[in-house]
């Protein structure tokens with residue numbers, strides 16, 4: 053299937069968006085259906101090109117009945133072992149999704165975020181089947197729900213399993229919004245009281261950690277539309293404002309204003325973008341997908 057031309061976020065183009073999924077529930081169903089149809093088409097193409105991987109395409113996509121079921125199966129297939137079997141993890145995911153519809157909405161928005169923001173991603177099936185950052189955030193969404201529901205041992209075992217498989221160490225209590233893109237994901241560490249907003253991109257080897265001298269509320273609060281560059285360390289109970297950018301390798305010890313770019317060790321503000329003219333790429337792509345559902349051009 054030919055890759056579709058789409059707008060890409062550039063370094064000079066701040067994020068600044070809210071998800072359509074959040075603001076326009078009426079579009080969600082059409083969007084989900086078109087996403088699922090598209091994923092199946094991509095899986096059929098992939099099966100034709102790489103029949104040696106047939107079990108992967110069949111089990112993870114083509115023999116599943118919905119986008120959510122397929123996503124749950126894929127993440128569970130990566131996490132399972134002799135202790136936590138595939139049916140056990142699938143069942144836990146289903147309980148979580150049934151109890152909290154926000155988890156399914158976040159899952160859909162996350163895959164859109166990867167497709168939109170990763171220049172290397174040409175098909176939805178790539179994050180869906182292969183990208184461990186996408187799988188890591190879905191595993192976290194499940195462990196977070198288990199944490200909130202008092203299933204502490206199951207939650208902590210799954211979290212340790214996720215860190216083994218995905219090389220991410222995200223405390224189950226950490227809170228994430230929708231549209232999260234964990235690029236590469238290797239080496240990501242997120243502390244217990246960290247909060248991450250919507251539409252946030254986090255590169256590999258990032259720490260959202262404590263300073264070691266604060267108790268209780270001790271981890272960063274990351275606003276929406278933020279980009280955190282590779283290797284950045286954001287330490288302490290500090291706020292990073294909406295649409296801010298943290299340069300690769302920075303050590304951030306003080307609050308970051310909205311729309312600021314910070315860089316260095318310790319990080320300093322190197323620029324602040326104007327508030328007007330903010331791009332809304334997530335809205336755009338969701339609208340495009342929803343429109344495709346109606347005109348039937350995919």
Ligand SMILES: CC(C)(COP(=O)(O)OP(=O)(O)OC[C@H]1O[C@@H](n2cnc3c(N)ncnc32)[C@H](O)[C@@H]1OP(=O)(O)O)[C@@H](O)C(=O)NCCC(=O)NCCS
Nearest residue numbers: 063064255280281282297298299300301302313315316322
């Ligand atoms: C933060 C970032 C987005 C800045 O991009 P930008 O807005 O185009 O900023 P500029 O390149 O104009 O740099 C602005 C200033 O910050 C400095 N700067 C930029 N990135 C820096 C970094 N990582 N560390 C230290 N200083 C940095 C520049 O040297 C420049 O300083 P000057 O004004 O004294 O010359 C980009 O540098 C960055 O770090 N992106 C993360 C990319 C990443 O993690 N890639 C990994 C992919 S696998």
